[in-house]
Amino acid sequence: MTHPQRQAAAERLARSAPPGALRVVMDPDPAGKPSVLRTALCAWDAIEDGATHQLVVQDDMILSDTFFERARMAIAEMPDAALALFALWDSRNGAAVRFGAMAGARWVGAVNEYFPCVAIILPREVASGFAAFGRRHLDSWPDDILMNRYLRAHGIPSYVSVPSLAEHEDHGSISGNAFRGPRRSVCFLPQDVPGREGARLTGLRVLPFFKQGVAQCAVRTVPAGARAPHAPQGPDAGRWLHLDCEQYLEGSGVRIGRQQPAIVRMAEATTPEAARGAWLTAFTMGFVHQKDGLRCDPATGGPGDAPGSDAVPDPAVLAEALATVGPGGISYAQAEERIAQQRDELARITRAGLDAGRDAAERTRPPRRAHPTPTDAHPADAHPADAHPADAHRADAHRVAIVGGAGTSLGEHLVRGLRDAGHHVTTLTRRPTGHPPHALLDLTPLALPPTASPNPTLTLELTVPATKFTIHLGDLYGPGCPHDSRIGRLVWDALRSYPLTLDAPAETLRPLHTRDLVTALSLLLRTPPLEPVIGLADAPITATELAEAIRTAVRPVPLAPPEEAAHATPETAAWPPSPPGWKPVTELRYGLHTHAQWLAYEGIHLVLEV
Structure with a gap:
């Protein structure tokens, strides 16, 4: 040909x-x-x-x-x-x-x-x-x-x-x-x-x-x-x-x-x-x-x-x-x-x-698999030899129950990441009854359509110390994230060689890669914050800056001209503080590359009919 x-x-x-x-x-x-x-x-x-x-x-x-x-x-x-x-x-x-x-x-x-x-x-x-x-x-x-x-x-x-x-x-x-x-x-x-x-x-x-x-x-x-x-x-x-x-x-x-x-x-x-x-x-x-x-x-x-x-x-x-x-x-x-x-x-x-x-x-023995808490949980990870970290019995490891993540690609990535970080993770289909786990993380908002919740919040409840705090997520992207979010839509178009169309070129976004979300959650489980509200995101960027990064990381497609002059859209409220000692480390270009890979190799099977 x-x-x-x-x-x-x-x-x-x-x-x-x-x-x-x-x-x-x-x-x-x-x-x-x-x-x-x-x-x-x-x-x-x-x-x-x-x-x-x-x-x-x-x-x-x-x-x-x-x-x-x-x-x-x-x-x-x-x-x-x-x-x-x-x-x-x-x-x-x-x-x-x-x-x-x-x-x-x-x-x-x-x-x-x-x-x-x-x-x-x-x-x-x-x-x-x-x-x-x-x-x-x-x-x-x-x-x-x-x-x-x-x-x-x-x-x-x-x-x-x-x-x-x-x-x-x-x-x-x-x-x-x-x-x-x-x-x-x-x-x-x-x-x-x-x-x-x-x-x-x-x-x-x-x-x-x-x-x-x-x-x-x-x-x-x-x-x-x-x-x-x-x-x-x-x-x-x-x-x-x-x-x-x-x-x-x-x-x-x-x-x-x-x-x-x-x-x-x-x-x-x-x-x-x-x-x-x-x-x-x-x-x-x-x-x-x-x-x-x-x-x-x-x-x-x-x-x-x-x-x-x-x-x-x-x-x-x-x-x-x-x-x-x-x-x-x-x-x-x-x-x-x-x-x-x-x-x-x-x-x-x-x-x-x-x-x-x-x-x-040869030197590493397969780690012992922890016995999950008797619930209606089911495995959300790979083979046991890969699923459970060898240091899961460390003194600072915690038991965390996750609600709303079972069966979703994003939930699987978060569960895997927390387990690899040393936490005992159990996935549940509903909130537990009886003796509560050390921590309960509700991922239900992440299962909602991005149009219904463009910047979702998660709740994390700890029993020791007894506290509950809200986590504001920025614009989540990376492996497991959908194709119709604010970032996913542009990556999806670039993958198909479509021009990138920006509804509001000066719109502000706060990217947050799934890997950085995992590291933040792991830190919060070990060191609960003093503030009841936490914000997780990278530095704010405009939609135009995001589009240019996508054109570099995914494919150099054209940028469709805006229908009217762009106007700045300042944030209406201050962004909550990040957890002490945490900052996102995923470079935007590489993070967009991983998002594109996941959409092209896995996400496509969820949306494209044969």
């Missing part, structure tokens, strides 16, 4: 394939608004009579020497599956590929993200079904996000290759993705040897990845009724929580703090931030791999099973997969030449972090 501006590149790619294997499909409206989806739908519709599968490749890809041999073998092994032949070096699917390389797998189950569409194979029926679905959503979402939505809703098995069978060759982005920086494969080996296509790894629950300069971690919740240590694939596989690596490790009993290993402190070619981010991501990878015993088996493809006789890691694949951790994490802000200068040092740091994480998992 191509555009007239890149027709020559597409024709070269077609000539490099076996005769008749590839043919060029052109954008049907090259002068119109740039749209990968528009051309992709033509490609999916172009399947030939008698074909069982359709392969679609974008024009700026480089194919491995064994591309078609491996592709045909994979189709024979998984005829009903969607197969992605590429994953980005800073993506969640890329993180899954790295675990696959560590386990000797050839394919990994796709995870909560967009489904990579730059080189993809679909069964004929799936291709035609997606084409019909995509036509109903033109000018809405990118093709890879819609593809993930379609595959997940229909329970279609979806896998990503280990290593990638194609590499991205940047020729500039017609669709407006150049602002993302270099976009390379997590692991590309041109001469990868075909075979063992049945060796699969699925059911991953924890995905450490380095992106936007931050060591991040996605953790899957177990759906209601599931008891297995790893949840099944498919549309009912539970939600994903968006954490950072330090929070995940803290909840698993490992405190990194400010310690800097010698290999990070002595980094010369790269920056201290990049060195620490790569090391921390790799440390988490090693910890998860050792703790969960991730192995693949051709018969089951699930972690925790005994490995198959041929499921042995390929040293070359593993080395390349680890070498892209650091470059992927800094690619958003650095040129390819500068990234290449740091690659070798970042690879050594990644290896050291991986080994340190494995050692830490």
Whole structure:
């Protein structure tokens, strides 16, 4: 699939394939608004009579020497599956590929993200079904996000290759993705040897990845009724929580703090931030791999099973997969030449972090799970090994009952965050009777539509000392937050490449990231404030300033001109004081990035019909 501006590149790619294997499909409206989806739908519709599968490749890809041999073998092994032949070096699917390389797998189950569409194979029926679905959503979402939505809703098995069978060759982005920086494969080996296509790894629950300069971690919740240590694939596989690596490790009993290993402190070619981010991501990878015993088996493809006789890691694949951790994490802000200068040092740091994480998992025993108070509570977190922090029996840990958060994405993030901070958390469907817990937190206002409560307040009741105070929240944003709040609406539009329209450009907002809300609540549980009313928010900004931050963090979409001149709208009342010793630490640009990720990968499943 191509555009007239890149027709020559597409024709070269077609000539490099076996005769008749590839043919060029052109954008049907090259002068119109740039749209990968528009051309992709033509490609999916172009399947030939008698074909069982359709392969679609974008024009700026480089194919491995064994591309078609491996592709045909994979189709024979998984005829009903969607197969992605590429994953980005800073993506969640890329993180899954790295675990696959560590386990000797050839394919990994796709995870909560967009489904990579730059080189993809679909069964004929799936291709035609997606084409019909995509036509109903033109000018809405990118093709890879819609593809993930379609595959997940229909329970279609979806896998990503280990290593990638194609590499991205940047020729500039017609669709407006150049602002993302270099976009390379997590692991590309041109001469990868075909075979063992049945060796699969699925059911991953924890995905450490380095992106936007931050060591991040996605953790899957177990759906209601599931008891297995790893949840099944498919549309009912539970939600994903968006954490950072330090929070995940803290909840698993490992405190990194400010310690800097010698290999990070002595980094010369790269920056201290990049060195620490790569090391921390790799440390988490090693910890998860050792703790969960991730192995693949051709018969089951699930972690925790005994490995198959041929499921042995390929040293070359593993080395390349680890070498892209650091470059992927800094690619958003650095040129390819500068990234290449740091690659070798970042690879050594990644290896050291991986080994340190494995050692830490050997030393860390699984924490004892606290017995919940007998109520009508039900679990609102992931697997017990991840859900309860090792320091939950600290002297300053408290029992807190949360009302109104069960079953909501935001509630799950808050519950997880408080547990990882060391608190005993029980979720309730109604206020408790009898002996009260140490603390009762009512999250019911957060479940109301943002239009009904644009700046909600929470109540926190403590029994010792007996007190009740009100918490004023600013404009809440981040993982778990809705798409129709004052901040969410603009992020949602930017994700779909819509211009940002401001009803009142000079309107004042007070952003509050969900991670900062967690740290504030944890502090209030341990040190109750003297004031009966508390305010939580970052410094006030105008709607115009917020829009500019979104254009930087999410996508550089146009800013629609206001219909009339903007007038300042000063706050009518003083904002309540913050808790002593607390201040928000989430940088706005990064916080907006995490909000956009959650909306695109999780929030879309809650609002977009298939």
